[in-house]
Amino acid sequence: MRDIIAARFLLLKKNAVSLIIWLLAPLLITILFLSTVHTVQDDFRVPVGVVLEEETPSTNELYEAMEQSSFVTVSLLSEREAIRQVQQHELDSAFVIKEGYEEQIQEGNRRDLLESYYSDRSFAYNSVKEMIVSIIQQETGRIKAANTVIALERELNGTSNWTEQEIIAKSRQIQAEEDLLNNEFRYMGEAPADESGLIEWNPWMIWAFAAMLFTIFLFDWVIKEQNASVNIRIPFTKVKFSVYMLINLAFYIILLVLVDLITYACFYLLYEEEVSLLTLLSYRMMTCILAFLIVTIVRKAYLSYILAITLTITLVILSGALLPLGALTINSSWIHLINPVSRFLSGEWTIEWLIICIIGMGIWYVREERKYA
Amino acid sequence: MLKIDSISKSFQRKKIIDKLTFEVNKGEIVGLVGENGAGKSTLLNILATTLKPTAGNIYLNEWHYQKDKKTIRKHIGFVPQDIAIWEQLTVEENMKFFEKLSWKKKSVQELKQICLDMSLDRWNEPVKNLSGGMKRKLNLAISLIHDPAVLLLDEPTVGIDLKSRKEIGAYLRKQATENNRIIIYTSHDMDEIKELCDRVITIGEDPFYKELLKEAGKKVLSF
Ligand SMILES: Nc1ncnc2c1ncn2[C@@H]1O[C@H](COP(=O)(O)OP(=O)(O)O)[C@@H](O)[C@H]1O
Numbered sequence A: 001m002r003d004i005i006a007a008r009f010l011l012l013k014k015n016a017v018s019l020i021i022w023l024l025a026p027l028l029i030t031i032l033f034l035s036t037v038h039t040v041q042d043d044f045r046v047p048v049g050v051v052l053e054e055e056t057p058s059t060n061e062l063y064e065a066m067e068q069s070s071f072v073t074v075s076l077l078s079e080r081e082a083i084r085q086v087q088q089h090e091l092d093s094a095f096v097i098k099e100g101y102e103e104q105i106q107e108g109n110r111r112d113l114l115e116s117y118y119s120d121r122s123f124a125y126n127s128v129k130e131m132i133v134s135i136i137q138q139e140t141g142r143i144k145a146a147n148t149v150i151a152l153e154r155e156l157n158g159t160s161n162w163t164e165q166e167i168i169a170k171s172r173q174i175q176a177e178e179d180l181l182n183n184e185f186r187y188m189g190e191a192p193a194d195e196s197g198l199i200e201w202n203p204w205m206i207w208a209f210a211a212m213l214f215t216i217f218l219f220d221w222v223i224k225e226q227n228a229s230v231n232i233r234i235p236f237t238k239v240k241f242s243v244y245m246l247i248n249l250a251f252y253i254i255l256l257v258l259v260d261l262i263t264y265a266c267f268y269l270l271y272e273e274e275v276s277l278l279t280l281l282s283y284r285m286m287t288c289i290l291a292f293l294i295v296t297i298v299r300k301a302y303l304s305y306i307l308a309i310t311l312t313i314t315l316v317i318l319s320g321a322l323l324p325l326g327a328l329t330i331n332s333s334w335i336h337l338i339n340p341v342s343r344f345l346s347g348e349w350t351i352e353w354l355i356i357c358i359i360g361m362g363i364w365y366v367r368e369e370r371k372y373a
Numbered sequence B: 001m002l003k004i005d006s007i008s009k010s011f012q013r014k015k016i017i018d019k020l021t022f023e024v025n026k027g028e029i030v031g032l033v034g035e036n037g038a039g040k041s042t043l044l045n046i047l048a049t050t051l052k053p054t055a056g057n058i059y060l061n062e063w064h065y066q067k068d069k070k071t072i073r074k075h076i077g078f079v080p081q082d083i084a085i086w087e088q089l090t091v092e093e094n095m096k097f098f099e100k101l102s103w104k105k106k107s108v109q110e111l112k113q114i115c116l117d118m119s120l121d122r123w124n125e126p127v128k129n130l131s132g133g134m135k136r137k138l139n140l141a142i143s144l145i146h147d148p149a150v151l152l153l154d155e156p157t158v159g160i161d162l163k164s165r166k167e168i169g170a171y172l173r174k175q176a177t178e179n180n181r182i183i184i185y186t187s188h189d190m191d192e193i194k195e196l197c198d199r200v201i202t203i204g205e206d207p208f209y210k211e212l213l214k215e216a217g218k219k220v221l222s223f
């Protein structure tokens, strides 16, 4: 076995550069893809100015709520500066939060809270306004509810004496908890599109597609060595062709698992995304054996590339990452069952695929044995 | 001693080899001649165990080809007609690669010596830069790593320059006499056959080669 691996190293040395590129491709592509998506999303953000005439908890609240939206970038300015920038089209529009905002809100008054500036080139003005209005509505609604609770309590002679602030805080807390719950329903790490319609990608999903594709690409060594002129010498060596192939397959699996551990560390550091290591291992074994079987069956490099691309696109579609099949995929459990990427992302062992692959390997082994008998 | 006892081979009812019997002793070089498609490669593949004869028996020393195939294979050096080496590796890496998979351990010095013995001295050269003659030599050197008792060569000198051909011929003669190997090889070069072979076997119906060899006073076995 050590001899076979030493022989493998002689061959690998010649292709070290391309080997390293193929090994790292899924990791690099994921990082590249995500950073591109993020820059593109940033480019599409609309610059909006905010002027705070008063600094109170309520106005800060509003400002932070705007900042969290992923479709605007907010900058805090003086009114003069805001007007100047809107005139020069550096800002899409600007909103002045008027003096007395907090007081008005407390009284449930929704008029005269805002003043706004926009130009003939402002295209996001209306939607930003809508957004602010809905934030204000939420806030005033909350205060109204609090007041109602207090009034009711007085009427019923209650003893708990909640203050308005406590009730608002409680209401926020409940909302926050529900938001967390919503996140649990994320499908395959795709955050539900937020109000701006932008998607957050799970790096492991991108990685899973790329890993499938590049593992098959990487396994063209099997094709090269199955068709190699030197195979005619195998009967006169101490190794059996099937054993030679199996040991090399194991060698590649170990190599890829090592790279996967690096990927795991990178994704954890960069995105704080984790998967179960066992799931990762089973997905990796599955892709390697599948890649091996595909290339041994098709026996031609270009066919294996076509098949690899087709398979990857199928997985992307089944996972709902390309077309809006989201609703369909979540609801049909059989698509989830046959889709190894979706199984992988939900932390399950892709045990059926693995079993099918291992049976495939068994058939391959028996046929090889017959061929060289 | 290699003993071929009445072997026949047909492909889809077409008889290529019909009841062939002969023996080869240690230290002997036997040539196989015949027109293209006569069955020379087929016979060599049968002697290399990679093809089964339709009928007949073959023995190497006391071993039977079918029953002791594994043992037999350890003692066979097969030099294929199509060059079987790694183009992307150097001469050294090719030798090392096949040494790893070989029955016999050899030191780097010993591997290098095999090449030097047939004046293949470009040890660190990638194979793709070598001339045809050099490649043929390496093709032969690899088959010798495990010190085989029987060396089977399918057109080892085809398409190469005269100097390389002479070097390979001299090397084969040395292998037969000094190391007592059995050597069977095919060639279209009649001068080479006449010069090198102790005996010649003609294959096929065409009497052309037989006549030619008889004129040269060679011992000819034909069938
Ligand atoms: N695997 C095979 N199946 C059918 N016919 C074959 C096969 N191998 C060789 N032959 C036929 O056997 C004959 C002898 O081939 P071969 O031994 O390669 O000839 P040579 O080496 O003398 O040129 C040819 O007619 C060839 O077509």
Ligand SMILES: [Mg+2]
Pocket: B040, B041, B042, B081, B154
């Ligand atoms: Mg031939």
